[in-house]
Amino acid sequence: MKHNVEVMISEADVAARIAKLGEEITARYQGSDEVVMIGLLRGSCVFLADLCRQCQLPITLDFMTASSYGSGMHSTRDVRILKDLDDDIKGKDVVIVEDIIDTGYTLNKVREILSLREPKSLAICTLLDKPSRREVQVPVDWIGFAIPDEFVVGCGIDYAQKYRNLPFIGKVVPQE
Ligand code: PRP
Ligand code: MN
Ligand code: MG
Numbered sequence: 001m002k003h004n005v006e007v008m009i010s011e012a013d014v015a016a017r018i019a020k021l022g023e024e025i026t027a028r029y030q031g032s033d034e035v036v037m038i039g040l041l042r043g044s045c046v047f048l049a050d051l052c053r054q055c056q057l058p059i060t061l062d063f064m065t066a067s068s069y070g071s072g073m074h075s076t077r078d079v080r081i082l083k084d085l086d087d088d089i090k091g092k093d094v095v096i097v098e099d100i101i102d103t104g105y106t107l108n109k110v111r112e113i114l115s116l117r118e119p120k121s122l123a124i125c126t127l128l129d130k131p132s133r134r135e136v137q138v139p140v141d142w143i144g145f146a147i148p149d150e151f152v153v154g155c156g157i158d159y160a161q162k163y164r165n166l167p168f169i170g171k172v173v174p175q176e
Contacts, residue, residue, distance in 0.1 A: 001174055002174070002175040003159075003172050003173060003174050003175050004172075004173045004175055005153060005154075005163065005166070005170035005171065005172055005173070006170060006171045006173055007168050007169075007170055007171075008147070008150065008152060008168075008169045008170055008171040009145060009147075009168060009169035010168050011167040011168045014127075014144075014155060014167075014168060014169060015050070017144045017145065018047070018050045018051055018054055018127075018144065019054050021051060021054065021125065021142050021144060022051060022053075022054025022055045022056075023054070024142060025051075025055050025057070025095065025125065025142065026054075026055050026056045026057055028123075029057050029093055032057065032058070032093045033058060034058050034059075034060055034092055034093065035055070035057050035058065035059050035060070035092075035093045035094075035095060036059075036060050036061075036062055036087075036089055036092050036093065036094045036095070036119075037051070037052050037059055037060070037061055037062075037095050037097050038061075038062050038063065038064055038085065038089075038094060038095065038096045038097060038114070039061065039062075039063045039064075039097050040063075040064055040065070040066060040096065040097070040098055040099075040106065040107075040110065041063050041064065041065040041083065042065075042156070042158075042164070043098070043099035043100065043156045043157055043158065043164070044097050044098050044099050044156060045156055045164075046099070046155050046156035046164060046165070047097060047098075047099050047127040047144075047155055047156050048061070048097045050155075051097060051125065060087075062085045062086055062087055062089075063083065063085070063086075064081065064083060064084060064085055064110065065081070065082040065083035066079050066080065066081055066082065066106050066109065066110055067079060067080040067081075067082050077103065077105045077135070079105050079106055079108075079109035079110070081110075081113065088117070089114060089117050089119045090117055090118050090119065091118065091119070091120050092119050092120055093119070093120050093121045094114065094119040094120075094121065094122050094123070095123045095124070095125055095141075096110060096111065096114065096122070096123070096124045096125070097125050097126075098124065098125070098126040098127070099126070099127050099128065099155065099156040099157050100126060100127065100128040100129070100130065100152070100157055101126050101128070101129045101130065101134070101138065101140065102130050102133045102134075103133055103134060103135040103136065104134050104135060104136040104137065104138045105135065105136055107124060107126075107138045107140075108136045108137075108138045111124065111138060111139075123141040123142070124138065124139065124140045124141050124142070125140075125141060125142040125143075126140055126142070126143055126144065127144040127145070127155060127156075128143075128144060128145055128146075128147055128152065128157070128169065129143045129144075129145070129146045129147070130146075130147055130148070130149055131146055132148065132149050133149055145169070147169075150171050150172075151171065151172040152169055152170065152171055152172070153166060153169075153170045153171075153172055154166030154167070154168050154169045154170045155167070155168070155169055157169075159172055
């Protein structure tokens with residue numbers, strides 16, 4: 001599809017919001033001896049890198065890959081773990097970091113799996129949220145921006161694996 005990318009949320013606005021999220025997360029975990037930030041690959045990596053540097057906390061990083069169910073290809077919306085965490089999270093403060101919540105299936109499943117491992121606490125932070133697209137409810141602790149149902153890219157979010165490195169949130173606009 002021929003398309004253009006228009007700026008939807010500027011680089012400066014994204015940076016300012018992430019700085020604020022970093023302050024809030026820092027305040028929330030005062031006194032904790034370890035906060036494990038878990039990035040869901042691949043989309044979360046850019047936001048995770050920015051966010052963890054805005055937190056004045058003893059942070060460790062771990063990563064997980066959940067299968068993408070594609071675009072309506074699988075009616076069951078079955079989400080599987082393709083790459084699990086490297087370390088145990090039992091008794092730890094855990095923050096799952098995502099780039100975007102759409103239907104909620106990915107985070108709902110990941111949250112369910114991780115909560116069975118008995119972390120001390122389990123929270124979710126997402127850069128973007130598309131509330132109008134939600135099909136399953138997920139408790140989200142921090143949201144960078146709630147956005148309308150637009151096709152967005154940048155800050156880790158891809159269109160056919162491209163544009164993850166754009167420093168702003170862009171909107172994909174079909175070209176005539
Ligand atoms: C995208 C996005 C979220 C998920 C959100 O990942 O990064 O992880 O979809 O969708 P949901 O709320 O409907 O489950 P994708 O599967 O495209 O993989 P990627 O992170 O590697 O781009
Ligand atoms: Mn993803
Ligand atoms: Mg993707």
